[in-house]
Amino acid sequence: MKNPTDKSYPLLRVEYDKGDLIMKEGDYGTSIYKIRRGKVGIFKRVGGGELAIAEATEGDVIGETALFHNGTRPRPMSARALEDCELEVWHPSEFMKEYDKMPPLLKYIFHQTSIRLVRMNKVIEKISPQEEKKETAKAESFSEKRGEATQRLYYRKKLDVHCTYRPLNSPTARLEGQIKDISLGGLGVDIPAKNLGNSPHEQGKIFYVDTVLPNGKPLNVSAKIVRIEKDAQTAGRYWMGMEFTHLTDEDSKNLGFFLMP
Amino acid sequence: MGIEELLRGYVAKEETYADKAVIVEEGAKGIWAYAILEGQAKVKRRTARGMVTMDILKKGAVFGEMVLFGKEKGQGIRSASVIAAHGPVKLAVLDSHRLIQDYEALSPRFQAIISSTVGSLKAVTDKICTLTLSSK
Numbered sequence: 001m002k003n004p005t006d007k008s009y010p011l012l013r014v015e016y017d018k019g020d021l022i023m024k025e026g027d028y029g030t031s032i033y034k035i036r037r038g039k040v041g042i043f044k045r046v047g048g049g050e051l052a053i054a055e056a057t058e059g060d061v062i063g064e065t066a067l068f069h070n071g072t073r074p075r076p077m078s079a080r081a082l083e084d085c086e087l088e089v090w091h092p093s094e095f096m097k098e099y100d101k102m103p104p105l106l107k108y109i110f111h112q113t114s115i116r117l118v119r120m121n122k123v124i125e126k127i128s129p130q131e132e133k134k135e136t137a138k139a140e141s142f143s144e145k146r147g148e149a150t151q152r153l154y155y156r157k158k159l160d161v162h163c164t165y166r167p168l169n170s171p172t173a174r175l176e177g178q179i180k181d182i183s184l185g186g187l188g189v190d191i192p193a194k195n196l197g198n199s200p201h202e203q204g205k206i207f208y209v210d211t212v213l214p215n216g217k218p219l220n221v222s223a224k225i226v227r228i229e230k231d232a233q234t235a236g237r238y239w240m241g242m243e244f245t246h247l248t249d250e251d252s253k254n255l256g257f258f259l260m261p
Numbered sequence: 262m263g264i265e266e267l268l269r270g271y272v273a274k275e276e277t278y279a280d281k282a283v284i285v286e287e288g289a290k291g292i293w294a295y296a297i298l299e300g301q302a303k304v305k306r307r308t309a310r311g312m313v314t315m316d317i318l319k320k321g322a323v324f325g326e327m328v329l330f331g332k333e334k335g336q337g338i339r340s341a342s343v344i345a346a347h348g349p350v351k352l353a354v355l356d357s358h359r360l361i362q363d364y365e366a367l368s369p370r371f372q373a374i375i376s377s378t379v380g381s382l383k384a385v386t387d388k389i390c391t392l393t394l395s396s397k
Contacts, residue, residue, distance in 0.1 A: 120382060
């Protein structure tokens with residue numbers, strides 16, 4: 001009796017034509033499907049379009065997360081027939097007894113894998129919109145580039161947040177300023193003239209800059225001065241334009257989100 | 262049930278790795294799965310932008326299981342590197358033979374569901390790596 005479930009449940013088969021939607025992301029589906037014939041594409045919704053995640057073929061199983069969540073969570077992805085398909089339909093309830101009786105360590109590992117999958121699905125949701133945002137940033141940068149006033153490569157967003165910064169080789173120094181604009185390429189900082197007396201601020205000088213973005217995300221970057229000039233409006237203040245010399249993936253992501261229109 | 266209790270009868274041996282030591286390497290062959298008993302490890306993937314940390318594993322986390330239950334099982338190619346982080350890490354090397362026996366005692370449908378879950382995790386992780394790679 002290696003396989004009691006196959007006998008006690010009727011075999012239910014369904015057919016889909018090429019292009020048909022088999023599972024819809026966001027639906028509360030309970031069926032698990034095994035592909036008997038044909039090819040199925042797995043997609044994730046991204047903005048207005050779809051992001052292809054994987055392809056499944058004969059012998060593969062799709063919709064398996066339904067077992068773990070038993071229809072209490074929406075489908076994380078959509079599935080569409082890429083060819084005419086024949087699928088076998090399984091219902092989670094047929095596996096419940098077996099799931100309960102599974103050796104504890106195997107169950108534990110399966111549980112961990114399922115949780116990692118839920119988490120990775122969230123990660124992909126988070127990083128996908130960034131793709132679109134980058135497109136927007138690129139588009140804006142091109143339109144900015146066409147303008148005569150600026151040579152900026154990146155879309156810049158205005159803001160007004162406090163920051164601390166220090167030269168690369170002075171771990172204990174602490175200078176203060178206000179970030180006035182920021183892009184994926186760099187930032188503009190308003191600083192008091194006295195900072196210049198505490199530390200040289202010439203072009204090319206690299207500083208560590210620490211701040212918290214208005215969206216609550218910390219940003220710790222290194223950036224070099226590309227331009228520094230007296231503030232024309234306010235006496236005793238300087239404005240410096242800085243270019244990032246190092247941006248971690250995390251910072252780049254946080255900044256990306258903040259810059260999203 | 263604590264991790265020690267869960268692992269009873271499944272531990273082939275225990276190993277300790279120094280901070281930053283590579284436990285499994287992406288692309289290399291391997292047949293072992295591991296459970297963390299003490300310490301932490303980072304899961305890293307190679308991308309065009311260098312090594313990217315995908316996950317941080319702590320006590321109780323099992324890794325390396327993809328070579329046992331994944332669709333490509335038998336080939337035993339590691340899909341990611343796991344590296345000791347923030348100090349040494351103590352691991353239980355799991356008895357692959359016994360885990361595979363447990364797995365093969367399940368109905369073919371249930372095996373397919375587990376294998377598919379592992380496969381989906383791999384597919385989504387692969388996609389994340391491609392996206393990370395193209396997003397700069």
